[in-house]
Amino acid sequence: MGTNIKLIAEDFSAARKRLLQMHFESGVGHIGGNLSSLDAMMVVFHEYLSGEDKFILSKGHSAGALYTTLWSVGRLQDHDLKQFHKDDTLLAGHPPAKGIEDIQFATGSLGHGLSLAAGTALAFKLKGNASRVVCLTSDGEWQEGSTWEALIFASHHKLLNLTVMVDHNNLQGFGSTAEIASMSPLWERLQGFDVDLHIIDGHDADALRIALEGEGQRLKVIILRTIKGHGVSFMENKMEWHYLPLSAGQYKIALEEIQIKEIRLK
């Protein structure tokens, strides 16, 4: 796993376009949370993970971003992505239980991934294996009590080989996180725990690199301040893009916007 190649702007754009293509061709939504977490997954897979390291996507509804990232690192192929959401596919709407080597667990029900990641990290620790684990949660997912159980456990057992990421895009299924559970911003709640807290722009590759590097004396939690639907103006910070699929016209506009940004970056 991992390419050990430092990503450039075009790599992120290419992944974003491939993700939109996959979702457009399959007529599937959940695009907003995929676009908010894609950049982080790209950095984690290309530049951080190696050997037996594991990534656990606790916010399983961002499977599209995970599949696209696995395509970007060469672990899935174009013909695999064309099967997304189809009959007789391995690329289900949420990560599958088996069949894709880089996916350890079938997630999709929120509040499981951090415990699974903690168990995996503890296994490495008990076996004297230096491998590392990254777990990506959503922000709404912290309304699940089991996520807090997992945080308490991982922090208490000083699982320094585990990095917890939170896609803090402020929107969830039927409203904003602030409206629904009054825990925003989440980092204010996490500060009371025995963790090393990093609060960064989740779309800034250099900030991601810096936060991932180095090991402290406490469990590392990285809050990714992200934008739901990032990179496509009509999707950004819009709750409906938690669910909606793209029309042909919207797909065309979205690709053009990403293209223009790419040209500007050049």
Place this chain on the structure above:
Amino acid sequence: MRKQFCDALTARSKKPDMVFLTGDLGFMALEPLQKALGARFINAGVAEQNMVSVAAGLARQDLEVWVYSIAPFCYARPFEQIRNDITFHNLPVKLVGNGGGYGYGVMGPTHHAIEDYGVLLTLPNMTVYVPVFDEDIDAVITRAGASSRPAYIRMGRGEPPKDYLVPAYAPWRQLTFGSGPVVIVVGPLAGTYIAAIEQMPERSRPNLWVIAELPIAFNPMPAELLSQIKNSSGLLVAEEHVRHGGFGSDLLLYLADKNIALRGFRHLYARAHHFERYGSQNFLRRQSALDVDSLLAALKVFKYV
């Protein structure tokens, strides 16, 4: 059975890949195991959902994982974690629930486990062990430990009659012999019936069997038992479990698949999660008509009894 359980796992703790998780239970019981396992004995605290998913994470990395709690806290609270994280990946995590059935007696229905194996056997590949006698624990730990499937061990307490010679462990065992109907019991409850049945005249004395592993599909019924059922005046099933989804249903479906018609059938089962008044396990068995007198009364419907 907790003493035997602790001894068996302590002996097994020499396996370097073994890990034990407890949901903050085991005081005055599991200390020897804690000492033997060191860092591999983990008190996961009062957080069963996390404990079960952590167990799945450990097992996914090929560690042998045992999870221990009071029975309902072991399967009811973290049911989705068992379903999604353990069984969807067919991970051989061993869940150990202490005090199965009405085992926690007067502690009340929050601590009872009378729908445990029915619920768990709806999940893919799940195997359930219900050790009957304290002497069964070694064999159950060995068999569950060697199994590639997820497992749930419903622990209770052995209840054999005084000076009873416990037969060697097997998933199916015949405990009494006669020419009467067939009685099949799940787990330790069988031990409470032995003395009364042995005192019955041979012509009406039931062939008492006990089953310690479920579902039947993983341990097909012995030919001898099948033959007895075909030729008997009736079949009675007793289990400290609710009627719906229990062993009785599994057994009747098994027999129906084989086109075996019964001359008579009675089912004794846990009738309620709570009654008007609280009481011991034996009190609750009486309330449910699972006690010896209720068994003897139920047997009277069968011919020759």
